[in-house]
Amino acid sequence: MSEKSYLDRLDAAREDPVWDQVAGIEKVKDCSRVFTASQIKTMSQCLYQWYLAYVLKAKEESKSAATARGTMIHKTVADLHAKHAWNHWEDLLRVNVQAELDSIEEQGVPWKREVDPEDYFIADSAGMIKNYVDRNRDAQTIGVEVPFRMVLTHPRTGTSYPLVGTVDRLDYDKTGKALTIVDWKTGQTPPDDAFLARDYQMSGYGLAAKNGIFVMPDGEPLHFDAYPERIVWYQMYNLLPYKRAGTKTNGTKYVKGDLRGEPEIDVVRRESDYDAFRADICNAIRGIRMGIIWKSGAGFPGTCAMCRYRSACVTGEYVKSGSSDLADMVIEDREEGVSNGQSGR
Ligand code: SF4
Numbered sequence: 001m002s003e004k005s006y007l008d009r010l011d012a013a014r015e016d017p018v019w020d021q022v023a024g025i026e027k028v029k030d031c032s033r034v035f036t037a038s039q040i041k042t043m044s045q046c047l048y049q050w051y052l053a054y055v056l057k058a059k060e061e062s063k064s065a066a067t068a069r070g071t072m073i074h075k076t077v078a079d080l081h082a083k084h085a086w087n088h089w090e091d092l093l094r095v096n097v098q099a100e101l102d103s104i105e106e107q108g109v110p111w112k113r114e115v116d117p118e119d120y121f122i123a124d125s126a127g128m129i130k131n132y133v134d135r136n137r138d139a140q141t142i143g144v145e146v147p148f149r150m151v152l153t154h155p156r157t158g159t160s161y162p163l164v165g166t167v168d169r170l171d172y173d174k175t176g177k178a179l180t181i182v183d184w185k186t187g188q189t190p191p192d193d194a195f196l197a198r199d200y201q202m203s204g205y206g207l208a209a210k211n212g213i214f215v216m217p218d219g220e221p222l223h224f225d226a227y228p229e230r231i232v233w234y235q236m237y238n239l240l241p242y243k244r245a246g247t248k249t250n251g252t253k254y255v256k257g258d259l260r261g262e263p264e265i266d267v268v269r270r271e272s273d274y275d276a277f278r279a280d281i282c283n284a285i286r287g288i289r290m291g292i293i294w295k296s297g298a299g300f301p302g303t304c305a306m307c308r309y310r311s312a313c314v315t316g317e318y319v320k321s322g323s324s325d326l327a328d329m330v331i332e333d334r335e336e337g338v339s340n341g342q343s344g345r
Contacts, residue, residue: 024151037165046297058318070186150212178229203277
């Protein structure tokens with residue numbers, strides 16, 4: 001997402017009148033300060049990365065081809081559902097690839113590694129999207145890229161913060177009662193059980209269904225008031241057929257044209273998982289408000305390798321992002337040295 005559209009969404013989220021209907025909003029001391037799911041995700045990867053991105057507003061040092069491809073695939077799949085363009089997926093893909101490449105060129109951020117756009121962005125994505133179309137054109141989808149608003153409350157202290165985010169896709173089953181949340185994932189490697197068990201994003205989606213409000217495409221709020229029947233990690237890469245025969249690391253043989261795996265991976269959450277999510281995120285937010293930031297990503301293999309702020313982390317030198325307003329209002333808390341104002345709703 002471009003910086004401008006991120007800011008537009010953040011502004012819309014702060015001002016959204018549906019906040020008055022969100023459960024627990026009366027416990028929030030200042031509703032002008034919202035936290036976004038993308039911030040939470042960055043915080044969970046590394047607090048210092050969050051600090052560089054959202055407080056110092058450092059510009060990303062490089063662009064990952066995998067991230068760019070993920071953005072294009074997301075956009076194309078969302079358009080397929082929203083525009084019912086199942087028979088025109090190839091045209092959509094080409095338009096979205098070109099738009100993303102143009103936008104990256106405009107930002108002037110260098111690629112982390114050079115790739116052949118025709119191969120990497122068109123051919124591979126086309127393989128995934130063609131199979132996605134075949135499997136999903138009849139899905140009972142009620143919305144894509146659906147924003148949610150919720151209040152996150154610490155299970156023991158009761159401290160509450162407003163949280164906003166977007167779910168990729170909402171489906172009802174044929175009874176019209178059971179909700180499924182689908183999150184499109186475009187990375188190459190499927191998650192292992194340990195990763196899925198602690199993934200904050202999935203917990204946030206489940207809680208949004210139970211405690212929050214979805215803002216549907218027609219602007220109407222949807223109160224689901226229950227946990228979703230299913231939360232699905234949709235591994236798009238598994239829809240890319242093998243180009244030649246071979247053997248997987250677990251000994252399974254495959255032939256040319258076989259899919260890499262089942263794309264729908266169910267994520268299971270219990271009440272205790274939701275409590276842990278609430279406590280961890282509220283504690284992280286409180287720590288940040290008190291200025292407790294450390295290079296937490298350094299303890300996890302692979303996190304620093306994927307980080308877009310590695311030079312800034314090591315040298316302390318960085319180029320500022322173009323926006324002077326990218327960061328959330330939580331920054332003012334730190335600068336003022338006070339926990340909040342009393343000017344909420
Ligand atoms: S390089 Fe590692 S420790 Fe430094 S900001 Fe990035 S993820 Fe955090």
